[in-house]
Amino acid sequence: MRNVQTPPDAALALPDGLARNALRQAMRMLDEAETRAGPAEMAQAQAVVGHAYRALAALPAAAAHLAQALRWARLTGSIDLVVDLQCELCDLRVCEAALRDEEQPGSGRLAWESARDHAFEASTLAHRVADSQWEVTVLLRVSDLLDRCGDHDDATQLQVRALRLIAGDPTADARLDSAAASTSTLRQ
Numbered sequence: 001m002r003n004v005q006t007p008p009d010a011a012l013a014l015p016d017g018l019a020r021n022a023l024r025q026a027m028r029m030l031d032e033a034e035t036r037a038g039p040a041e042m043a044q045a046q047a048v049v050g051h052a053y054r055a056l057a058a059l060p061a062a063a064a065h066l067a068q069a070l071r072w073a074r075l076t077g078s079i080d081l082v083v084d085l086q087c088e089l090c091d092l093r094v095c096e097a098a099l100r101d102e103e104q105p106g107s108g109r110l111a112w113e114s115a116r117d118h119a120f121e122a123s124t125l126a127h128r129v130a131d132s133q134w135e136v137t138v139l140l141r142v143s144d145l146l147d148r149c150g151d152h153d154d155a156t157q158l159q160v161r162a163l164r165l166i167a168g169d170p171t172a173d174a175r176l177d178s179a180a181a182s183t184s185t186l187r188q
Contacts, residue, residue, distance in 0.1 A: 043070075047085065049065040059096045070089065083122050096108065097109075
């Protein structure tokens with residue numbers, strides 16, 4: 001019934017320890033969530049499985065489950081969850097890209113692009129999260145991720161946006177839509 005292509009014996013091939021036990025528990029949680037198939041529960045379960053795979057350095061499996069969690073999160077309508085998962089996927093792709101480039105220079109190009117895509121979507125949605133503190137946290141997190149991607153100018157723009165929110169700049173809200181539009185324009 002799983003929507004993600006993970007070999008059924010993948011957990012058995014992983015080393016023993018806490019991370020492997022966490023993966024087993026996460027898989028049980030996913031099995032239980034699948035019987036109920038509620039979007040919020042599925043998003044949570046897929047994310048937990050993704051985190052468990054990441055702890056085992058199984059980045060492709062982690063990415064597949066986090067992407068599935070993102071699909072379910074979009075069905076819940078929870079912008080906070082969608083933004084958080086976008087940041088998680090961005091961070092995962094940055095790690096994957098760096099590892100690939102370390103093995104063979106230039107081989108991480110697609111992962112870098114995927115990381116940027118997730119970062120820009122998170123930054124575009126950031127102004128819709130539940131509160132301004134969370135928005136600042138998201139903007140700074142995405143800024144750090146973009147900086148790691150080499151997008152220093154875009155990272156700086158997000159830092160400035162976050163600082164304006166921290167400072168309580170009364171015109172910051174009016175500029176958020178134009179900042180989001182310019183971020184989208186920069187991406188293209």
